[in-house]
Every structure is written in C-alpha cells, then in structure tokens.
Amino acid sequence: MAESPSTSSWPSSERAGKILQFAPFQSLVEDGFWRRLSSLKLDTLGIDQSPIPIIGFYAPCSHAQVSNHMTLLAESLPHDPTMWSSPSEMTRGNRNRCPVPGILYNTNTLESFHALDRESLLKMEAKKILEDICSGKVEEDSALLSRFLVISFADLKKWSFRYWFAFPALVLDPPATLLNLQPALEALNLEEVESLSAACNEWRNSSSTADVPFFLVSFTSSSHATVRPLKDWEACQVDGQKLLFGFYDPCHLPNNPGWPLRNFLAFISSRWNIEKVHFLCYREKHGLADLGLSLVGEALVSPPQAWRDPQCIPKAVGWELKRGKLASRTINLADSMDPERLAVSAA
Amino acid sequence: MVLSQKLHEAFKGTVERITGPRTVSAFKEKGVLSVSEFVLAGDNLVSKCPTWSWEAGEPNKRKSYLPADKQYLITRNVPCLRRAISVEEEYEAAGGEVLLDNDDNDGWLATHGKPKETKHDEEDNLPSMDTLEISKGQAIRSIPSYFGGEEEEDIPDMADFEGSDNLVENDPATLQPAYFVAHEPEDDNILRTRTYDVSITYDKYYQTPRVWLTGYDESRMPLQPELVLEDVSQDHAHKTVTIEDHPHLPGKHASVHPCRHGAVMKKIIDVLMSRGVEPEVDKYLFLFLKFMASVIPTIEYDYTMDFDLGSSSHC
Known part of the structure; x- marks a missing residue:
C-alpha cells in the first residue's frame, strides 16, 4: 500500500519498535x-x-x-x-x-x-x-x-x-508497533509548539468543537498548525503538509497513550489506509493545552483483512x-x- | 446532624423562600454578592480557569433566580494527593508556626500571606459557630480501616471470574495495572490519590458563594462525607465544614459553611483597598477560592493567582 503523502514529510523512524500499549479507560x-x-x-x-x-x-x-x-x-x-x-x-x-x-x-x-x-x-x-x-x-x-x-x-x-x-x-493483529513516543514539546519545533497550542486552545474554546474528542492537526511547511475535524481529511492531503491525528487523552502517564487511541488507530488505518500513523495525545493543565504533558507518537498499524467483510x-x-x-x-x-x-x- | 443545626437549616430555608434575592450590590460594604454579581464572577472564573464549568443540575432543583444553564459551578476530577491532616502534622514536626486558631476565637484562618488581623472584631450578628458544629462523635476513621473496610459488602463472587476468554490480561496491547501503581508509593503510610468534584453554589441566605466537596477514593468509589473531613484543615473539619444536602445534586455532600464568608471577604476587600487596590466584583471568586484554599489546602483546584485584583490592573 502506498504511503500517504501526508506522512512523507516526517523524518523517518527506522529503529525497531515495540508493542504499543494503551492505558485502559477508568x-x-x-x-x-x-x-x-x-x-x-x-x-x-x-x-x-x-x-x-x-x-x-x-x-x-x-x-x-x-x-x-x-x-x-x-x-x-x-x-x-x-x-x-x-x-x-x-x-x-x-x-x-x-x-x-x-x-x-x-x-x-x-x-x-x-x-x-x-x-x-x-x-x-x-x-x-x-x-x-x-x-x-x-x-x-x-x-x-x-x-x-x-x-x-x-x-x-x-x-x-x-x-x-x-x-x-478493536484488537489489531498483529498489535500496533510503537516507533516513537515523546512529549509534544520535544517532538515538535518551537514554532510548531506555539502554533499548535494556540490552535488547540481555540478548538477547545469554541462551543461547536470543544466536546469533539478526535481531530486532525495539519502543519504547513512554515510550521503553522490548524486543528480540523476528521471529515476534512481529504482537504488535508496537500504535499508538504505534516498531519497529526489528535485525540483527547484521558490518561496522564508519560509513556503510554490512553484507551481512545486504540479504536482511533483502527479507524485511521482501515478507513484511510495509512500504515504509519503520527498521533497526538492531547492533554491539558489549568484547562489549557500542555504540550509538555501531551505526547506525539508514531505507530505502525495494519488492520486485519477480516474487517473488510461487512459481516465481520x-x-x-x-x-x-x-x-x-x-x-x-x-x-x-x-x-x-x-x-x-x-x-x-x-x- | 445535631438538632440546632437542623433548626437553623429550617429557619434558613424559610427565610430563603420568603425573601427575594439580593439585587443591590453590597460587595465592598459587606463582602456579599448579588445574584447577578455571582453570575458575573462565575463567568469570569470559567473564562480564566476553564477547568470550571457552569452546570444546570437537576431540573427539579433549579433556582428560578439563577439562569437555567448557570445554576452552579463545578470542577471535576481534582487531585488531592495528600491528606490535610498529614500536612499539618508534617508542618508541626518541622517546627513551623502552627496555624491553628485558639479555642476562644472562631475567626477564619488566613494563611498564604493573608492578613492575620481577621481574628478580632467579628460582627456580632453572625450566627454562632456552635449551632453549626458537626457531631464530634463522628471521629475520622483511621487510614487502615478505610483501606481495609472499604468493600465490606462486596463479597467476591466467583461468577465474576468465570469466562476468561476475554481476559484483557491476554491482550499484549493493554497496559497492565502494575504500571499504574509503579510510580505510586508502596508504603501504606502514604495515601494514594483521591479526587474531588468541587462545586460552588450561590447561597441566597448568606448572599455568598458556597463550596461543596464530593470525594472519590483511588479506586474511584465515592468517599463517605466523613472521610472527606480528612482533607479539610483540621481546625475547620470540626467547626465550619458540615455535611448537608447539596442544593443542585442528589445526596449529602461536605460543604464549607458560608456563615462567615461575607465577613471574611469584607476583610480581604478592606485589606486590598488599604493597599490602594480597588477590587472588582468579577474577581470575587478568585479571592474567594484563594480563601477556601486555607480550608482545603491539599485539594488542587484551579484559581489563577498571578493577576491584578482590582481596577489598578491594566485590563
């Protein structure tokens, strides 16, 4: 499967991954x-x-x-x-x-x-x-x-x-492989961090999007971040744009994403045929985006063939x-x- | 609940029913809020500290003098990492000044650099604190009994353990619970994280905001209101924190009784004014929550500290 253009502008992570483990919902x-x-x-x-x-x-x-x-x-x-x-x-x-x-x-x-x-x-x-x-x-x-x-x-x-x-x-078989996971503050450059914080805060402050827990973040080549709803995915397919799949992460742990990412990865990989997913675990402090607590990660995902069967x-x-x-x-x-x-x- | 407290509640309820809500501002004169000032201050809190939200609450408990969608304020899932009682012991052990009030004086504590002169010349027309005292017989349970006795009625049921075909233990992508506690202290003397839902209602009788606490233990099961008292400054736990019906939520909740709130807020306002700061009423809840932090010092709710309090500000 051809790699989506949206992922090509990320530096590639070649080191061997481990199984991505999710902290269960409570x-x-x-x-x-x-x-x-x-x-x-x-x-x-x-x-x-x-x-x-x-x-x-x-x-x-x-x-x-x-x-x-x-x-x-x-x-x-x-x-x-x-x-x-x-x-x-x-x-x-x-x-x-x-x-x-x-x-x-x-x-x-x-x-x-x-x-x-x-x-x-x-x-x-x-x-x-x-x-x-x-x-x-x-x-x-x-x-x-x-x-x-x-x-x-x-x-x-x-x-x-x-x-x-x-x-x-939904259980992925084989499980998603974690290639990279670090605080957003370290994974992104300074301009991206500032722009992403502002964009996320705007998303969270707007009454129409504040309670929408899954979203897309696109970065222009000049590091400008925009948060958009999932249905804008087609529109985000612009050459040179980095794309992050963001979700409201209930989990506070520094080394694991929370449970909602599981089905989100299943969705991204099976709906949009993306194998290498860059995700954002969005977390806050004092009600504002905290990119030290938020995580940016990269995972390899392959959806089971069986999911293509409508009776599955x-x-x-x-x-x-x-x-x-x-x-x-x-x-x-x-x-x-x-x-x-x-x-x-x-x- | 002692009888005198109940009588007072009945009296208060009657007065609330037959008197209209305050409409004229007496913020600077008495430290109290009108209904519209409460809504204004609440809007400002929600905008500066977005972990707070307005809620509508139970429809049948709605107060007609408040907007339907702004009945009370709440912030949920606030961590409380240590018991107030243990913090006070540590403070004493470290030789620090003990901030307990003396017995013949029931004034509020003013910690965090707040004026200490709040102790004297209290207004005589305030209700006596004695009528509000909760039963001393409700001793705080010891920590071991709290941990050990939590699930006395929850007899393990073997049926729960049957059908292991969907055990998450078999799923390599599920983070195992050991990870959750790996960074938690093993020592049983150290308490693990409790969380609180902190809500603020408008008390029509005292014309001030009122704080309510709903606690959950580290297994996210509700804390008995008596256990909540462990997270209240021990001087207040037996004096000003009472367990009563929440005006908008079902059930009994611990609450910081508002009978002295107006007087203390008036003093805080006076101190600010003596420093040349003209307090603004929409900042009331920030001052109020800072004041509440002396009662519930280990419940880490949000309230902005680093802003100007009055009209000397640039905004």
Whole structure:
C-alpha cells in the first residue's frame, strides 16, 4: 500500500519498535446516576430489561498526576423515556464533559446479571464501532469510536448496585508497533509548539468543537498548525503538509497513550489506509493545552483483512479491571438512599 | 446532624423562600454578592480557569433566580494527593508556626500571606459557630480501616471470574495495572490519590458563594462525607465544614459553611483597598477560592493567582 503523502514529510523512524500499549479507560459513577436509575426502574421500567442508551462523559487529562475518567452522571440517563431514541440531543456537552454514547444492560436479578454473556455483549458493541468506521459515520460523530457498555444489577431493596463497565477496543493483529513516543514539546519545533497550542486552545474554546474528542492537526511547511475535524481529511492531503491525528487523552502517564487511541488507530488505518500513523495525545493543565504533558507518537498499524467483510465480528477487549482482576464493582448507597437509615441518622 | 443545626437549616430555608434575592450590590460594604454579581464572577472564573464549568443540575432543583444553564459551578476530577491532616502534622514536626486558631476565637484562618488581623472584631450578628458544629462523635476513621473496610459488602463472587476468554490480561496491547501503581508509593503510610468534584453554589441566605466537596477514593468509589473531613484543615473539619444536602445534586455532600464568608471577604476587600487596590466584583471568586484554599489546602483546584485584583490592573 502506498504511503500517504501526508506522512512523507516526517523524518523517518527506522529503529525497531515495540508493542504499543494503551492505558485502559477508568470508570467513575456519581451517586446521582444510581438514584435516577432507581426511580426509572420503580416509576417507568418495571421488570423491562431492555438495554438503555446512556451518555458517558470524559475530558482530556487536566492534571499531571491523575487521569480523567469515563463518568456517569444523573444526566447520563434520560429523564423522559420517550426521548430515548435520540439520547444525544438531550445531553449537551462542554469542554469538561464530552458526551460518549453507551448502553446499559440492567438486570432484575443477580443471577441474570451473572448469566449475561459478556463476551457477546462486548463483541456486539465492537461490531457497531467497526460498522461506524466503515460507513464513515465516525467522521461526522467521532465520539462513536469510544462507545462503551455497562452491565448492572440494581438491588433496590438494599440500595446496592453491582456494575461492570466495558470499553470495547478493536484488537489489531498483529498489535500496533510503537516507533516513537515523546512529549509534544520535544517532538515538535518551537514554532510548531506555539502554533499548535494556540490552535488547540481555540478548538477547545469554541462551543461547536470543544466536546469533539478526535481531530486532525495539519502543519504547513512554515510550521503553522490548524486543528480540523476528521471529515476534512481529504482537504488535508496537500504535499508538504505534516498531519497529526489528535485525540483527547484521558490518561496522564508519560509513556503510554490512553484507551481512545486504540479504536482511533483502527479507524485511521482501515478507513484511510495509512500504515504509519503520527498521533497526538492531547492533554491539558489549568484547562489549557500542555504540550509538555501531551505526547506525539508514531505507530505502525495494519488492520486485519477480516474487517473488510461487512459481516465481520471483530475481536475485542475492554472489560474494566477491579484492582487488577476481572471483576464487577459494587456500590452501596443505603446510607444516603434508604429512607429508614436516613430517618435514624436524622433522629 | 445535631438538632440546632437542623433548626437553623429550617429557619434558613424559610427565610430563603420568603425573601427575594439580593439585587443591590453590597460587595465592598459587606463582602456579599448579588445574584447577578455571582453570575458575573462565575463567568469570569470559567473564562480564566476553564477547568470550571457552569452546570444546570437537576431540573427539579433549579433556582428560578439563577439562569437555567448557570445554576452552579463545578470542577471535576481534582487531585488531592495528600491528606490535610498529614500536612499539618508534617508542618508541626518541622517546627513551623502552627496555624491553628485558639479555642476562644472562631475567626477564619488566613494563611498564604493573608492578613492575620481577621481574628478580632467579628460582627456580632453572625450566627454562632456552635449551632453549626458537626457531631464530634463522628471521629475520622483511621487510614487502615478505610483501606481495609472499604468493600465490606462486596463479597467476591466467583461468577465474576468465570469466562476468561476475554481476559484483557491476554491482550499484549493493554497496559497492565502494575504500571499504574509503579510510580505510586508502596508504603501504606502514604495515601494514594483521591479526587474531588468541587462545586460552588450561590447561597441566597448568606448572599455568598458556597463550596461543596464530593470525594472519590483511588479506586474511584465515592468517599463517605466523613472521610472527606480528612482533607479539610483540621481546625475547620470540626467547626465550619458540615455535611448537608447539596442544593443542585442528589445526596449529602461536605460543604464549607458560608456563615462567615461575607465577613471574611469584607476583610480581604478592606485589606486590598488599604493597599490602594480597588477590587472588582468579577474577581470575587478568585479571592474567594484563594480563601477556601486555607480550608482545603491539599485539594488542587484551579484559581489563577498571578493577576491584578482590582481596577489598578491594566485590563
């Protein structure tokens, strides 16, 4: 496959690479989410176990010491079930909460929670991601790449909620090879750094783009950076222009990109036939672009041939670990939700 | 919650219902904010410190006197790397001046080079701090019990470990969890990172902003409000930080009680004016958040420090 012209102006990295490893997404659920789920269950859903569309929120890493999380808030669940067909319209994002579509399987019993076929649920979501990549939908709504799922059992008698997140990642075989990864401050020249900071801050400050987590950065030969939406890829194919594939990186680690890059690489390589991808892990400090924390990397990617088959069910990973083990989490809100306990503590 | 505190909350709620919001500015005279000044100061905070956002909150808790999309301010996922209690111990151990207040004086602490004269001549019409004191019986749990007892109800379930065909452990491109803790201290005496969601609401009764804390442990599970008190300056943990219903979010949250906010802000404003700086009301929240940092010194939320505070500025 011919190398895309957009990559030819980068200095080539010939040294042997290693497997690119991604830091998994981490989940965080606010109390309000479980409260709204409880009232939905009691008032509306009853014993209906149909999957519920939900919205997760995340933002780029904004502190050098902590990663950002995929967060579920009360607003992650629809107030009005009649609006479930278009959940994205209900929930507006902003620069600190980029909406990501998810799906919730809430079961009525602990037994049915355990009986869920987690492998096929994960594959089902991964297949949706691959379909959105192949159809070009991702270019219009890039957050589709980070689609996620949650399984849960809400024990409304004990105010206890068992749940498990999965962040489906399409598995590349062989895995992506990392050729180079360094702080953006070192990977780019001074003019590029200044121009990129300004362009990213502008992107993040505009209400129409602030919550768009995947984007393109093109550099002119005079080091001027422009941040553009994914659908502008064709327009970026100008000789002599360097191109970076940027994404909001929730991860803070200096030597690893965060999870959203996985499906982004799958998308870039299969949609645009690019084998050598230059990417930007965009991170912030005090709400502004921090190119010391942000990373620029280079990876070799080859998408599996099987993905070309429209019926393909891609291999996927992504169930969240709990303390290093593959296990669900439980949160007990009896102290703050149980009317009896509340009455006792108020006495 | 002690009875006197509840009575006070009921009284405050009634007054809030029957009185209109402040519309006339008393920023310099009393250190308080009108509703429109709160929105103005909030807009300025969001623009200078973009980690803060306005939120609409629960629709059924919306306050009609605030714009629907600007009900309160929030910054999420703020790291808190050390417990305030351990910082104070270190400070004492190092022979530093202990910034604890004496018992017969409930004035605010003023650290970070702020004027120390805030201790005396407090206005007598402020509610007594005694009515706001949280129960002393809620002793802060020791660190080991916090780590050990966290998941008492979460009995390991073997069913979770079945079906290992999609174990991420088998995927070479997944960063293994060991990497996450590699740079974390192994020593159990050192606490790992907690994170906080810090929100600012407008308190109609006291006519000042009010700070609320929602904490998460290093496994991203919610912290009990009592554990949040470990991250509050210990002098305030038993005095001015209370656990109450959040006006816009569900559940109980720790909050820095606003009964003295106006008085302290007035003093800060007076000091600035005595230095020839004319404070501007849209900078109120920067001053306020700097003042809050003396209460929650280890929660690293953003508030710009290096700018001019008043009209002597060039902007």
